[in-house]
Amino acid sequence: xxxxxxxxxxxxxxxxxxxxxxxxxxxxxxxxxxxxxxxxxxxxxxxxxxxxxxxxxxxxxxxxxxxxxxxxxxxxxxxxxxxxxxxxxxxxxxxxxxxxxxxxxxxxxxxxxxxxxxxxxxxxxxxxxxxxxxxxxxxxxxxxxxxxxxxxxxxxxxxxxxxxxxxxxxxxxxxxxxxxxxxxxxxxxxxxxxxxxxxxxxxxxxxxxxxxxxxxxxxxxxxxxxxxxxxxxxxxxxxxxxxxxxxxxxxxxxxxxxxxxxxxxxxxxxxxxxxxxxxxxxxxxxxxxxxxxxxxxxxxxxxxxxxxxxxxxxxxxxxxxxxxxxxxxxxxx
Ligand code: UT7
Numbered sequence: 104x105x106x107x108x109x110x111x112x113x114x115x116x117x118x119x120x121x122x123x124x125x126x127x128x129x130x131x132x133x134x135x136x137x138x139x140x141x142x143x144x145x146x147x148x149x150x151x152x153x154x155x156x157x158x159x160x161x162x163x164x165x166x167x168x169x170x171x172x173x174x175x176x177x178x179x180x181x182x183x184x185x186x187x188x189x190x191x192x193x194x195x196x197x198x199x200x201x202x203x204x205x206x207x208x209x210x211x212x213x214x215x216x217x218x219x220x221x222x223x224x225x226x227x228x229x230x231x232x233x234x235x236x237x238x239x240x241x242x243x244x245x246x247x248x249x250x251x252x253x254x255x256x257x258x259x260x261x262x263x264x265x266x267x268x269x270x271x272x273x274x275x276x277x278x279x280x281x282x283x284x285x286x287x288x289x290x291x292x293x294x295x296x297x298x299x300x301x302x303x304x305x306x307x308x309x310x311x312x313x314x315x316x317x318x319x320x321x322x323x324x325x326x327x328x329x330x331x332x333x334x335x336x337x338x339x340x341x342x343x344x345x346x347x348x349x350x351x352x353x354x355x356x357x358x359x360x361x362x363x364x365x366x367x368x369x370x371x372x373x374x375x376x377x378x379x380x381x382x383x384x385x386x387x388x389x390x391x392x393x394x395x396x397x398x399x400x401x402x403x404x405x406x407x408x409x410x411x412x413x414x415x416x417x418x419x420x421x422x423x424x425x426x427x428x429x430x431x432x433x434x435x436x
Contacts, residue, residue, distance in 0.1 A: 110234065121267070151266055186216075219362060219390070260322070268398075284432065357416050
């Protein structure tokens with residue numbers, strides 16, 4: 104296998120969101136909040152929840168559709184990566200469950216936990232496997248069933264998130280001008296106290312006490328994360344543009360993580376990109392964590408709005424902290 108100059112590109116993609124829609128009015132009826140507050144502070148109008156599904160069940164339909172669209176035999180997938188912080192179980196991995204559900208015989212795989220940056224971190228990982236020749240076709244799923252870890256009595260978090268997943272296939276491109284060109288990824292554990300789940304891991308295993316104290320839910324200091332996200336996401340994105348000599352007019356689409364409309368706006372402004380070049384679907388899905396970026400890509404692709412050769416900048420910021428930006432050129436004709 105010749106590996107020199109191999110570039111990885113997205114050869115297929117699809118997404119899945121649960122059918123059940125929960126508007127802001129759903130929360131208005133139960134909590135001291137309003138549609139107006141949620142829309143103006145976050146940009147969210149509604150989201151989907153799948154209360155009786157594991158994340159692998161959100162990823163499965165997306166994966167099946169992505170494979171069918173590519174027209175390949177599913178047995179040609181040699182690596183599965185699932186980006187999620189809401190795996191069906193602590194173990195076995197969601198990748199194992201998905202492999203079994205799909206019936207793929209000769210592959211390996213693993214889960215990758217980087218919260219809202221999970222998709223970008225997995226994309227960079229998958230890209231390296233393709234570039235090195237260690238993998239030929241990677242199935243990469245990003246998604247979360249956030250409703251599993253939300254406190255529906257905490258207005259400061261439960262209104263923000265949703266459930267959903269996307270799947271892409273990554274493989275070697277024939278055209279050297281197509282595929283993933285650059286990634287600028289970061290972590291900083293100094294952010295660990297501002298967005299996290301207190302219990303359920305080895306540091307604080309589940310107990311009657313942790314359940315009683317509601318420690319198995321998302322905890323966020325929204326204002327602190329907001330400030331870090333605005334700076335972090337814009338910084339890495341500006342760096343990626345600079346080191347690839349990209350001007351705003353060269354970029355067809357900015358594909359930002361969908362956590363808050365105001366963070367998205369700040370990143371676009373720093374890039375000098377106009378709002379008509381920014382993918383936004385936070386109004387309909389909220390923050391689906393590792394699902395936001397593939398959900399955007401898949402919806403925009405379905406609508407025929409991404410052209411072969413388009414330059415895309417993908418950007419994210421999330422718990423950890425984890426953040427980053429990826430530059431790619433679109434390769435599906
Ligand atoms: O995706 C992972 C990364 N996460 C993020 O990027 C999220 C970053 N943070 C944010 O998006 C925003 O900080 C939030 C949307 C979470 C909050 O917006 P904010 O403008 O930063 O509001 P705040 O947290 O400063 O709260 C302002 C007020 C508070 O009341 P007081 O203390 O000023 O009286 C909150 O209690 O808004 C109150 N509040 C609400 N009011 C109505 C918080 N949640 C709600 C709510 N409805 N749902």
